[in-house]
Amino acid sequence: MSEKKQVVLELYERLFEAFGPLHWWPAESRFEVIMGAVLTQNTAWRNVEKGIAALKARDLLSPEAMYNIPLNKLAALIRPCGYYNIKAERLKSFVMFLYKGYEGDLDKLLGIELITLRKELLSVKGIGPETADSIILYAAQKPSFVVDAYTQRVLYRHHLIPNDVSYDMIQDFFMDRLPRDVQLYNEYHALLVHLGKSFCSKTRPKCVQCPLEGFNQ
Template sequence: MNRETLLLEYYKAMLGARGHRGWWPAETPFEVCVGAVLTQNTAWTGVRKAIDALRGHGCLDPEALDALPLERLAELIRPAGYFRLKAQRLKNLLAYLRESCGFDLAELASRDMLQVREELLGVRGVGPETADSILCYALGMPSFVADTYTRRILSRHGLLPEDAGYDDMRDFFMDVLEPDTALYNDFHAQLVGVGHHFCKTRAPLCGECPLGPFLENPPG
C-alpha cells in the first residue's frame, strides 16, 4: 500500500469512528489567529477561558485588541498560561496583520500561501505549528498542521522516527496528499482527537482506537 492510500485509509477509519471534528471552534478567522497563539503549550480549556474573557470585554476585534494596552491584554488572557509572553506574541502578530493587510484576512488569504507562511514565520513568537494553524484554519489555505500527537501516532505506527522534525511530519502528508484544505483541516483534527483519547503517552488504548487495526506492534 503506497503512502497516499495508507494515509487516506487512516483518515477514513478515524472519520468513520468519530465523525467530522468541526475544528477549529471559532466564530471568526481572526479568533482562530488569536487562539493559535494562545494554545501554545496550553490545554484548550484554558484557551477557551481566555478567549471568552476577550470576547466579554469586546476585544475579539483586531482593532480593539491592537489598541488594548499590553498589561491589560496579559491580564485578560491569564487562563491560557504564559500570559505575559503570549500577550507580547499576540501584539507581534497584530502588528504583522495591521502592516501586511490592514487586518483584512480575506485579502491575506488571496495571496500566495508559501509567501504568507514565510512572513508568518518571521513574526516573533510564531512557530511552524502556529503559522500552519493560521494558514489552514483562519485563511483556508492547504497547509497541513502537525503537532505532538502527530509525532506520537506516526512514530508508534513505524511511519516516522520519534525524533522527526516538524517539517518532516508536515511533508509526510503534503508530499502525497492533494492540497485539500478541508481534508487537511479534519485530518489534523482527527489525529488530535485520537492522540488525546486513545494514543496516550502512557497506557495507550490501542484496542479501542480506530487506528488500532493498522498497528502491528502495539506499545506495551
C-alpha cells in the same frame, strides 16, 4: 497507488469512521482562529476557551481592539491560558505585524499566496510552524497540513516515520501523499488531535479500545 499513499488514506478513513466529522476550528471569526492558535500553544483547549471568552466579553476580538488594548490588561485577561505575559506579547506582535505590513486588514494578509503567507507568518515573533499552519489552514482556508505532537506520536507508533523527524518532514509525509484539499487537511488534523487526546497519550496509550489498534503493524 503507492503503499504509503494507501496507508495515509486508510488511516484517515479509519479515524473519520470512528470520530468524524469534527467541524473544526471552533471559532466565530478568522481573527478568533488566529488568537486561538496563539493562545493554545502549550496549553489545553479548555484554558483557551476561558481566555477567548474573556476577550469576547470585552469586545476585543478584532485587530483594532487588540492593537489598542494595553499589554498588561491583555495579559491579565488571558491569564487562564498560561504563559500569559508571553502570549500577550505574541498577540500584540501579530497585530503590530498586521498593521505594519497590511494596514490592519486581515483579508489583505490572508489573501496572499500560500508560500508567501507562510513565510510572512513565520517572521512574526512567537509564531512557529504549527501556529502558522493552523492560521493558514483554518483562518486563510489554504491547504497547509498542520503537524502537532499527537501527529508525530501516532505516526511513529505505527511505524510510518522514524523518531525525531522534523516538523517539515512530517508535513511533507502527508502533503506528498494527499491531494491539496483544505477540507481534507482540516478534518485530518482534527481527527489526529482527537485520537491523541482520547487514546494515544504519551505514557498510557489505550490501544485495546482505540480505532487504530492493529493498524500498519
